[in-house]
Amino acid sequence: MDTExxxxxxxxxxxxxxxxxxxxxxxxxxxxxxxxxxxxxxxxIRSRLRNEFGITLPRFDLMAQLERYPDGLRMGELSKRMMVTGGNITGITDQLEQENLVVRVLDPKDRRAYSVKLTASGREAFQRMAAVHESWIAELFSGMPGKQKTHLSELLSQVKNHLNVSISKFENKSEQE
Amino acid sequence: MDTExxxxxxxxxxxxxxxxxxxxxxxxxxxxxxxxxxxxxxxxIRSRLRNEFGITLPRFDLMAQLERYPDGLRMGELSKRMMVTGGNITGITDQLEQENLVVRVLDPKDRRAYSVKLTASGREAFQRMAAVHESWIAELFSGMPGKQKTHLSELLSQVKNHLNVSISKFENKSEQE
DNA sequence: TATTGTTATACTCTATAACTATA
DNA sequence: TATAGTTATAGAGTATAACAATA
Incomplete structure (x- = not known):
């Protein structure tokens, strides 16, 4: 392995x-x-999600993605957004579907593809978890002045743009507001 | 749980x-x-470490910890620093030891405990990887002005201090509710 | 009794590659 | 042929709990 x-x-x-x-x-x-x-x-956060809700970070993340897209996302889109390969998305989606939290909906225009959507109970469960999650985050960052938070957010937003240039594979990645 | x-x-x-x-x-x-x-x-980075050096991030991290402590670190200290439970440290250390990259040295004062140290070849291998790793990081962040980097670094250093207060588990505190 | 580290177990995530069904 | 997604496989990380040796 050459290091030069x-x-x-x-x-x-x-x-x-x-x-x-x-x-x-x-x-x-x-x-x-x-x-x-x-x-x-x-x-x-991983530990708290596990202890309080019995959910893992990747599953929580997948639900978070879907929550922002009520029309659903295709498997490939989830794969890109979560930056893992397709097989993993299949596995995580399988589990969430078994628990009735998400559902696969066949795309009428392309019968190879699905749209994955949150179910009603999935949306409810996610919103409940997300609210607690947000309060955890607020707790962890409570020591910081508010002004510093917004300043840092802006800087990190720029960092993200720079990274999107450096790491071309993520060019389709969504923007968090 | 209900309170949450x-x-x-x-x-x-x-x-x-x-x-x-x-x-x-x-x-x-x-x-x-x-x-x-x-x-x-x-x-x-994970992908590049895997492809270029056949190493995973946790193993790289463990070696990075040891590189900063030439006298070695005990399993429990590694566990705290890497924020994973003890069994995992055992496993990662086992693998690195098998590859002759680290070594367990019995603590003469406490025969329950080991110091884990980099071997000579482990140190050499790590330094080689670390140099490439650093150039990767520089590449990924190359779009940012240098001043912004140092500014952000300072802000994040403060964030880290705030988090150290919020997340007590990272301090050597014997909490017993 | 408490602490240090290991072992055993089960689960999850991950990448890769072969596979199917459809485009 | 190419694409969307699944399946199969192997490897690794993780938490938990039970355990042995030592303090």
């Missing part, structure tokens, strides 16, 4: 300071801090 | 486009954007 990524092609402007890799380190520090924050919140 | 549900219902019922839940929504928006960015980068 050509540094020259990745480096943009490294000639100003003595530290040739200053930008690299800035990026790495940013990433590690973002990752650290996310892992902390994610671990806590 | 009631909490959620209260918030739903009071959501009348008033500002009562404004802070909740600010927090949620912040979290969703942070999560979105992280998931994008994480998916890309």
């Amino acid at each position: 990524l050509n540094k020259g092609e990745l480096e943009v402007n490294s000639d100003l300071e003595t530290r040739l890799t200053g930008d690299h380190h800035d990026s790495l520090r940013l990433w590690l801090r973002m990752l650290s924050c996310t892992v902390m919140v994610e671990a806590e | 549900l009631n909490k959620g219902e209260l918030e739903v019922n009071s959501d009348l486009e008033t500002r009562l839940t404004g802070d909740h929504h600010d927090s949620l928006r912040l979290w969703l954007r942070m999560l979105s960015c992280t998931v994008m980068v994480e998916a890309e």
Whole structure:
């Protein structure tokens, strides 16, 4: 496995300071801090979702996607949005369908395709969970001033746009308002 | 569980486009954007680590922890840092040990405990991977101005501190309700 | 008795590839 | 041929609980 990524092609402007890799380190520090924050919140939320509702994060996420699209989403769209391969979406959808939380609806125009939708009880269950989920998030971030939150949100929105350029495979990914 | 549900219902019922839940929504928006960015980068990095080095993110993370502590870390410390339960650390460590990347060293003072350390070849392998990993991160964040990166890093550092308060499990606190 | 780490178990998520049905 | 989705498989991460050895 060769590791010689050509540094020259990745480096943009490294000639100003003595530290040739200053930008690299800035990026790495940013990433590690973002990752650290996310892992902390994610671990806590995953644990609470499991204990309180017996649901996993991927299932919750799938329902969250569907909740924003009342007309449903096709399997392939879910796969792209959740950034996992198709087989996984089949599995998660199977389970949710067994629990009567989502339903597959055949697309009349393309008989290969389904639209996956929340059922009435799925929507109700999700909204109940989402409200509690939101209160958990508010609790975890309660130490931050409100102004800082909105400022950070705006910055992260820009980060997301930059990433959408860097990581072309996600170009179809939805925008969270 | 019922208390949590009631909490959620209260918030739903009071959501009348008033500002009562404004802070909740600010927090949620912040979290969703942070999560979105992280998931994008994480998916890309996980895929590259797998394809280029045949290593998974948790294993890479464990090695990264050890690289920062040349004297080694005990299983329990790794468990806390990686936020997974002890059995998982055993499994990941087993695999890394089989590949001669880490080694368990008996603690002479406490014969129940080990220090897990990188081997020489583990350190070399990690440093090689880490350099490439860093260049990947720099590539993914290359669209952002450097000033924005450092600014965001500082903000996220504060977020992390707030979270450390909210999420007590990450502190060495013996909570017994 | 409490703590450190392991083992056993079950479940979930994940990627890959082969497969079907349809376009 | 290409596309949408499923199935089959293998591998890995995860939580939980029971357990052994040591403190």
